[in-house]
Amino acid sequence: MKRSLALALLLTLGLASAAHAPNEADYKTAYAAAEAAAKEAASLRHQWTVTVSALAAAKKAADGGDFDRAVAAARDAEALAKASIFQAVSEKEAWKAMEIR
Numbered sequence: 427m428k429r430s431l432a433l434a435l436l437l438t439l440g441l442a443s444a445a446h447a448p449n450e451a452d453y454k455t456a457y458a459a460a461e462a463a464a465k466e467a468a469s470l471r472h473q474w475t476v477t478v479s480a481l482a483a484a485k486k487a488a489d490g491g492d493f494d495r496a497v498a499a500a501r502d503a504e505a506l507a508k509a510s511i512f513q514a515v516s517e518k519e520a521w522k523a524m525e526i527r
Contacts, residue, residue, distance in 0.1 A: 447493070447494060448493040448494055448496070448497040449493055450488070450493060452493065452497050453484070453488045453493045453496045453497050453500065456484075456496075456497045456500035456501055456504070457481075457484055457485070457488070457496075457500045459500070459504050460477075460480070460481060460484065460500045460501070460503040460504035460507060461481065463503075463504050463507035463508050463511065464477050464478070464481060464503065464504075464507040466507070466511055467507045467510045467511050467514065470510075470511060470514040470515075471514075472510050472511070472513065472514035473507070473510060474506055474507075474509075474510045476506055477503050477506040477507045477510060480499050480500075480502045480503035480506055481499075481500070481503045483495075483499040484496045484497075484499035484500040484503060487499055
């Protein structure tokens with residue numbers, strides 16, 4: 427009895443977490459975070475073109491009502507923007523190590 431109750435509980439928890447599909451609010455949150463990171467990268471003059479493409483893909487998917495794809499693309503855009511920020515900051519000083527002395 428305990429085993430079947432535990433199994434039922436695990437299945438219920440698994441289905442509950444899988445049942446939440448991204449919605450428009452999730453998209454707006456993810457897009458805002460991605461857009462903020464992209465603006466920071468642009469202010470460092472180090473925005474990658476793939477970040478802009480990912481933002482455009484997120485917007486296009488959201489306009490079509492595909493919030494699963496929109497949220498995924500927005501999260502990709504945020505990750506790309508953060509990577510470009512990291513690169514800009516690290517290269518700001520790293521070039522000195524390559525300088526011929």
